[in-house]
Amino acid sequence: xxxxxxxxxxxxxxxxxxxxxxxxxxxxxxxxxxxxxxxxxxxxxxxxxxxxxxxxxxxxxxxxxxxxxxxxxxxxxxxxxxxxxxxxxxxxxxxxxxxxxxxxxxxxxxxxxxxxxxxxxxxxxxxxxxxxxxxxxxxxxxxxxxxxxxxxxxxxxxxxxxxxxxxxxxxxxxxxxxxxxxxxxxxxxxxxxxxxxxxxxxxxxxxxxxxxxxxxxxxxxxxxxxxxxxxxxxxxxxxxxxxxxxxxxxxxxxxxxxxxxxxxxxxxxxxxxxxxxxxx
Numbered sequence: 001x002x003x004x005x006x007x008x009x010x011x012x013x014x015x016x017x018x019x020x021x022x023x024x025x026x027x028x029x030x031x032x033x034x035x036x037x038x039x040x041x042x043x044x045x046x047x048x049x050x051x052x053x054x055x056x057x058x059x060x061x062x063x064x065x066x067x068x069x070x071x072x073x074x075x076x077x078x079x080x081x082x083x084x085x086x087x088x089x090x091x092x093x094x095x096x097x098x099x100x101x102x103x104x105x106x107x108x109x110x111x112x113x114x115x116x117x118x119x120x121x122x123x124x125x126x127x128x129x130x131x132x133x134x135x136x137x138x139x140x141x142x143x144x145x146x147x148x149x150x151x152x153x154x155x156x157x158x159x160x161x162x163x164x165x166x167x168x169x170x171x172x173x174x175x176x177x178x179x180x181x182x183x184x185x186x187x188x189x190x191x192x193x194x195x196x197x198x199x200x201x202x203x204x205x206x207x208x209x210x211x212x213x214x215x216x217x218x219x220x221x222x223x224x225x226x227x228x229x230x231x232x233x234x235x236x237x238x239x240x241x242x243x244x245x246x247x248x249x250x251x252x253x254x255x256x257x258x259x260x261x262x263x264x265x266x267x268x269x270x271x272x273x274x275x276x277x278x279x280x
Contacts, residue, residue: 047181047243050115053124055277057251058106063165063269065135067096067199070264071159074201074222084153084205088145095159095201096137103132103165105271113174120176120183127169133269134164150210158219161199163265166228168193168257170235181243191233191257197265198225224263231267233259241277251275 069092076091085091111124140158147153169192176185200223208214237255244250252274259267 047178047183047246048115049120049176049178049183049241049279050113052280053111053113053249053277054109054280055249055251055275056106056108057126057253057273057275058104059128059253059255059271059273060102060104061130061133061269061271062100062102063133063135063267064098064100065137065163066098066266067135067137067159067161067163068094068098068264068266070161070199071095071157071201072264074159074199074224075157075203077222078201078203078218078220079205082205083147083149083151084145084155084207087147088143088153088155090143090155090157090203093141093143093157095141095157096139096161099135099137101132101135103130103134105130105133105273109275109277111174115178118178120178120185121174123171123173123189124187125169125171127167128271129167130165134162136160136162152208154206156204158202159200161265162197163267164196165267165269166194166196168233170255170257172235174239176239176241183241183243183249185239185241186237187239188236189234191235191259193231193233193257193259195229195231195259195262195265195267196227197229197263199223199263199265226263229262231259231262233257247279249277249279251277 072091079085079090105128107126107128109124109126111122113120113122138160142156145153170189172187172189174185174187176183200221202219202221204219205217206214235255235257237253239253242250255271257269
């Protein structure tokens, strides 16, 4: 009969279990460390994922900002009570594009998990400070329109906008399935962030009544800017925790965050991050 490494491990475990109580007590310090400080619920060297966890993380991400109609309110205000706005709606023209940029983030997380056999559920709070998570755009368009009073208008809209994510926090519910030292999981939750934004629009209307002389309207400019605007949103993603030591784990995540529109600006973000944490 072949004596394998598994047989050796099983024999060693059996000898440990049969050891005198006094000898077992003498080794309690080492045994406590090997079991990760767990007094129960852990068997055969398996990893227990329940309890409080805390750690730090850092990541790189892509932020997508849709400026789209972010200057619509400015155009509507400039052209208020005019025939061209009532009939042709220049305020609804898409004056600005979507832009994408890359940036970094770093922060910390605090969570709590409960384990039912292999199922691990819990929640966590996380804070992320960002760097270079900002976008800006400027563009213009002109259109020739004729209103119902047979007046021809050459309407020009020049728009500009910027948006910068300062930091954000998330509250997430997590569910995972543990096997060995690995814990893959999925999460969903809410987010709240701080943004600095600015938008502006300049409108010019050269209109010519039938058989009349050309009249210039504008240019007129309207804008808005705000720092530290609070914006809500939602988050979802996938992750993997890997136990390095009984109470120390490595974390890898992909996270999507979609923020609600602020001043007509819509922002979303994809982040890949790594972190390290401890369990208590």
